[in-house]
Amino acid sequence: MTEEILNNGFDKVNKPNHYCGQYGLESIDIIRNFAGGPKEVRGFYWGNVIKYLCRYQKKNGLEDLNKAKKYLDWLIADLKREDLEKTAIVKQE
Numbered sequence: 440m441t442e443e444i445l446n447n448g449f450d451k452v453n454k455p456n457h458y459c460g461q462y463g464l465e466s467i468d469i470i471r472n473f474a475g476g477p478k479e480v481r482g483f484y485w486g487n488v489i490k491y492l493c494r495y496q497k498k499n500g501l502e503d504l505n506k507a508k509k510y511l512d513w514l515i516a517d518l519k520r521e522d523l524e525k526t527a528i529v530k531q532e
Contacts, residue, residue, distance in 0.1 A: 452505045477517060484514040 458466045474480045491507035499506075 451502055452509055477521065481514055481517055484510045484517070488514065 454465070460466075470483055471480055474483060487510040488507045491503040491510070495501075495503035495507070
């Protein structure tokens with residue numbers, strides 16, 4: 440088991456227990472559902488990348504870099520998905 444995994448099965452980077460509700464619903468799912476749209480969700484991802492990169496040296500080190508990477512991966516995946524959707528629409532026209 441890596442040091443990121445907590446005793447209760449939660450992972451500080453991929454499934455932090457302080458962001459999960461009583462029934463397992465994660466706050467990121469609420470943000471994605473209610474943020475207003477893809478642009479707002481991407482802004483959230485981008486802001487968190489910046490936050491974790493700026494604080495890693497003074498707070499949680501590698502853990503914060505892994506969190507920044509996770510948000511960056513989500514941002515990249517969203518942008519790739521958008522590009523694929525645009526390509527599909529262009530091909531259908």
